[in-house]
Amino acid sequence: MGNSLPAERRLPPDADQQFRILQLDGEAAFQPFDSRLAQAGVGPLVAGGIDVVQINVGKFCNQTCKHCHVDAGPDRTQENMSRETFELCLDAIKRIGRPDVDLTGGAPELNPSFRWFVEQVRGLGCKVIDRCNLTVLVMRSQAGLAPFLALHRVQIVASLPYFLGSRTDAQRGDGVFDKSILGLRKLNELGYGRPGSGLELNLVYNPTGAFLPPDQDAIEADFRRELSTRYHIEFNSLYTITNMPIGRYRDYLVRSGNHRRYMEQLVNAFNPAAATGVMCRSMISVGWDGRLYDCDFNQMLELELGFGAPRHIRDFDPERLAARRIVSGQHCYGCTAGSGSSCGGRIS
Amino acid sequence: MDGYYDPEDLPRFAEMGDDAPELWDKFNSWYGAVFQPGALSEREKNLIALAVAHAVQCPYCIDAYTQGCLEQGSNLEQMTEAVHVASAIKGGSALVHGLQMRNVASKISM
Structure with missing residues (x-):
């Protein structure tokens, strides 16, 4: 839908090659991340519990965004979570207690088991977060999706990199902004983002180029003013997320000659306070095939759990995973730059 | 070099x-x-810096404050308007000195 990336840009990036490039840059020019953590007295990273289970249900998506670290798109039809793996996730969630369940992709809603799984998890009393690209809400085949999400009081975290169409479409594809506005209006009509409704709608800003995000409060105020004035749209909060130098975004950095400079920015902006609050310390990430990771970024680099931790959802062991040592690399500088970055926006 | x-x-x-x-x-x-x-906010200060960078025609400052403005959430419309402000002041500054020309011309002309 709505994008015209050249064929070579839609090829799955080689995770091994990306990791090698990141490590090479790290060795050649930048202090290794683990060493920087140790120097700041905040390493090594160790999990402090499992508050969030983030499940990447697959790489199928109706969009092909230029910055996507998952390299998701309409052609990724094979790598999607099966009902059997969803059931294993459900068992794991029951064993943790009542964690937040954060569903991402791809477009997670397009997985055939999405709605079944949401119903099951809500039945356990867990908060469910849907990382929504907004345009999926106006697809003809998804007519009942927005009411379904509202009925089950699913929190929506929606991507909208800017309040102007030109910058949003430059990153997410031609026509995406207009469809996103239609999706947001549909959510507002259901009560999402409206005061007192209890239906939470949070937006995600991420930079549309090789630069770091602005102050979260300042850009949130801009979004609130501009979206209200121009489109009468309301939302709860805006999260700023730093683009990780992996996936299609890394390809863009290399192709545009910005990779080294961007890495320098991330490394120079290292913030120890952000490092202590990185999201991997309180979450576990599950891949479409049930493999376990410290975060969605490690997942895309195929950096599975290490240090003896179980590596598949079928071997889920809450006690061991809750105190596991975290696998890190040079891309982790992306989460510790400036105010820090997580799936819930800034860290510090 | x-x-x-x-x-x-x-x-x-x-x-x-x-x-x-x-x-x-x-x-x-x-x-x-x-x-x-x-x-003034950091964003406003970065936009002023970008405008001044153009007025003084410093390529280092243009590089730094283009990045700075984008990192503060400014967009190309705002940044282009800032450059126009700088350009207008530079152009206006040249033009208003035309009055000196007119004063001198008046003084030495019959």
């Missing part, structure tokens, strides 16, 4: 402190304080 301006020189700016460290420290401290949010 291939040219007078090299992008690789911008990160070397601090070398200006090598032979005058006290002056560099004072400049650096003042410079940092200027860009802290105060009566």
